[in-house]
Amino acid sequence: MIEKTRGIFLHAVKYSETSLIASIYTEHYGRQSFIINGVHGKNSTVRAAVFQPLYLLDLEIYYKAGREIHRIKNARITYPYSTIPFDIRKSTQVLFLAEVLYKCLREEETNIELFDFLYHSLTLLDLTEAGISNFHIWFLFKLTRFLGFSPSREDAERCNFFDLQTARFVSHEPLHSQFTDKHLTVLFTRLFTIDSSSIENLDYTQHERRLVLEKLLEFYHIHLGNLGEFKSLEVLKEVLK
Template sequence: MIQKTRGIVLHQLKYSDSSLIVKIYTELLGLQSYLVKGARSKRAAIRSSYFQPLTMLDLVVYYREKNNLQHIREAEITEPLYSISSDLRKSTMVLFLSEILVKAIPEGEANKEMFAFISSSLRFLDMQERGVEYFHLFFLMKLSLYLGFYPAGMPGSNRSYFDLREGKYAGAVPSHPDYLDKDLSANLYLLSRSQVGDLENLSLEKQQRNELLNAILLYYQIHLSGLGAIKSTEILTEVFY
């Protein structure tokens, strides 16, 4: 079956002398793996440069439900993200987020709302000038809504500790070690209730942002058993922290 769909590139792997295996999150087919023959050759009809992390594409694909590897008939870049490719902070962030997305999104499950969220977030990041250092934290918190473990409730005088296992605020220190202290819980709530336009007005110190990043990654690892370690975190930390 031939299918037209939009897609967001999450990962690429060299295959043979001139080809690529590419994981693309598509609007209509969910996460799919594609064999792109000859993409790394000089005469490639579909160039390897199309498959950089989080590039947004218009695709015409051959789709067979039982195949592990699909094929691409046509591909064009939908919206060039110029500042992301030229800004070290943004390109590092995109590398980090693409690694999380490819591990967090189940294969073959389409979710138009999540696709729209990721697409609109990338457009905002490309235009963003201030508050870039908060974007990945904001993105991961909002993404958890679509993945099914967005934090519930809000902190208060009797709910000061965020329980990472339960995904909600608790009145007393939990009996296990996976919780956030009062200050970090308050910062998590501030971030989770922020809108994308609020990021430039946030004023957390580097240490606070780093603590939030570690807390959010632990939260993801608890709720997504196959996530594992995120290798690009080290590069992200060097750039932002």
């Protein structure tokens, strides 16, 4: 049956000389895999150019519940980015976030709230100029709510440490090593006060940004299992100096 849905492109692997298998996070069916035949062929109705990291798409798909791989009848860009492809700070963050989402988004179930968060966050990045060097930090922090391990804000103002294992602020150093120290805890708590309209107020320095990102990724590894190495991370650090 042919269905229509919006989607966010995550990743693709080459299937043959002219075909791809793409991972796309869809509005109505969660994360799904699609085979796109002849995408590099001259007569293809679906062009490879639309399958770029975190591009926002309108899809017509041949979908059948229970199948591991579906097919795409047609795909077009629903919101053409005006700045992300041309701003290396933005495009590098999008490349990194696409890698994170590819590893983290595993559910083949509808989650409209999560889809809307992803969609609106990406359009926000495209339209925003001030404070964009810390956008990925804000995004990863907000994403934890949808992934099921959002930090508890309770006691954040009066505690000096954040326990990454329990996702709670504590008054004494935990007996393990997976926590933020006093300085990092102050930086971390600032994320609670930042929403999509105030990202420019998140003015971490380069050094602070690296410290917070390191702990956020450790937080992800603890609660989602070993996600492996993020290949785009070093490029991200180099660009956002």
